[in-house]
Structures are given as structure tokens and as C-alpha cells.
Amino acid sequence: MLKVNHIKKSFTKNNILEDINLEINKGECLYIHGKNGCGKSTLFKIICDIIQSDSGTIEKDSDTYIGALIENPGFIENESLRFNLEFLASINHHYNEERIRELCHMYSLNYDSSSILKNYSVGMRQKAGIIQAVMEDQNLIFFDEPTRGLDEESIIVFEDMVNTLVKKGKSIVIASHDRLPHVHYTHTYLLEEGTLKSEDY
């Protein structure tokens, strides 16, 4: 689905990513971990075209549709959850109200609430971020620290959702400090000193 070839990235002489190679196939669930500032978010941002790499290439299949939650999600602060999700889904005309309602119900968010995003807690914003990453039937999903601010109940919901999506053939990449014990990972990687080391034995 996606192949990352020899990606390099540095910020003011600080080499974050030295030589990153990664291949993600259909139905795989990858776990990437590493110390703070090791470049997990940077790698995701490069793959999602938010920032450019210094060198290297990313090969993507034509049918790959990426969904992602990276760092602190930025929403339209003075609008409701519904407005934000409809706004995002309408960019590529993938609005599926039934699916969004189902996801909101799963994460105990009120889709019809008139409350604006500015008044949402960190956990609620995180849930909204998770929902937008999967609501359009995206087939390659990146989650960067997805459980940040989530309560235990929501973490279990998240783990179940990931397992269900992988069973349906979606590919998921999770970068987190928490390993999430109930998620069935197909590959595990350690991002250290700018390189990605496989921990599959």
C-alpha cells in the first residue's frame, strides 16, 4: 500500500531521521515506539505530506486513502463537532452520516451537540481526532499517541476499533509510548538514532 524509501530529515543541523525504510501492506497493524523527540511524528508528517523530507521517496498505491491523527488535533474552534466532521468529510465528498454517528456513539460523543470544539476537553478532542481519521473508510490510518487524554473505557473502545479495522483489511500504524496490550500488532519497530529497527522475532 505504501513504501517509504531512504527518508532523511533534519531540523537546523539536528538529524531527526537518518535513513528510514518502511513498507506497509494491506491488513497490517504496525507499532512504532521510541523516545520523546526521536522523530515518530516527523515521520508521520512526511508520509502525510504535511512536511517535506530532505531526501528519499514515498511510493503510494493509487487506491490508498490516508487517515491520520498527528499530535494535537486542530479543529475549527468556534464550530460544533458535527460541523467539523461534516466539513472534513465533504472535502473529498466522503460524508457518511451513519458511520460518523456510529463512531460518535462508540466514543460517547454527542454528534448533535451544539457545543463548540473550543469547550471540549483534551480527551474529547482526541476522540474527535480519532473519529475523523477513520470516518471516511480510509484504508491506511496513522495514529500518533492516540490514547493521550483518553480514559480507560475509551482506550478499550479504541483497541477494539483498531482490531476490527485490521480484520476488515485496513492498515494501521500506531506510534505511542503505551503498547496498547489488546491490539494485535503484525510488526513492531523501534525508532532510534534516526533509523527504524524491526523488533519482530
Added chain:
Amino acid sequence: MFTIHIPIYLKRGHLRVKIIKNYVSLFILFLICKEVFHIDFIDIKYFFPQRPIYIVFSLLVNYFYLKIVFDCIFQYMEIDTFSIIRMGKKKYHTMMFKRIMHTLISFVFFSIFTDLFCFHDICILGLIETVCIETVIGLWMSIFYKRLGTHTFMANLILIIFVKYLMTLASGF
């Protein structure tokens, strides 16, 4: 409970209504300037005047000008990361540029219309100057919005006023 669902395309229409409201407010402001205070439109529209009452109107006019550009792009700026993930960086920037351009075209038509209707004259140089400032400011806003956050609008308004003040001094108006 009975709730009315408004589809997203109508909500985007709501944004257009917001922009039209800004234009209507500007138009009323020009009429008040002309009919009540007998202010020369070039003073308040394109330059920075010296007299206090003129300054108040000039600030209001510049506020609405900036708000027209801001309203057309700020939602995409706020939700830029998620938008870029969906459409790619190149397409995102092209879309932002197009939105600013469309807004400016409607702005030029509105300006020509109000100038002719209210004051029976057009200040071509002033119009070109304002369009250039608004284009630069619009692009500047879309690039730096993430860093400046909620201060973006006010920072830009001050910048516009300062540029117009310098231009007024330089032109000796």
C-alpha cells in the same frame, strides 16, 4: 426532540452570507460617511487620514476589508493539518490561493460599484494598492496563522494600518 439538520453545503452558504453581510456593512458605512459626515471616500478607503473622525471610519473600513479575506480562508487555516492529509499540501495551497483570488475579484467589483454609486468616481491607484495589500496579507495570514493563532487577525489589522499610514506619509496625501 425535533432538530433541524442543515447540510454542509448550506453551512458553506452561511459563510457566503457572512461575507455578504460584511459587504453590506461596508456599503452602509460608506453611505454614512458620505451623507452624514461628508467625508472624502479616498481618505478613509485607501489612505490613513489625520482627523480623528476619519481615523475611526478608516479603522472600521480596514477591519471589514480584512474580515472579508479572513472569513473566506480561516476555517481551512484552523483545520489545515486534517485538510492537507486529505488533499495534499500542493492542492491545499492552490485552493487557499484560489479562495483569496475569488474574494479579491468580488472585492474589486464591490469597490468599483460603491465608488461609482456613492461617489461617482474611481480611485484606480487606491484600488490597486488595496488589492495588493489584501493579497499579501491573505497569503501571510494563511502561512503564519498556526504561529499567531487568535492574534493573527489583530496583528494583520495593525500591519495594514501601519502600511497605509506609511503610504499616506510617503504620498503626502
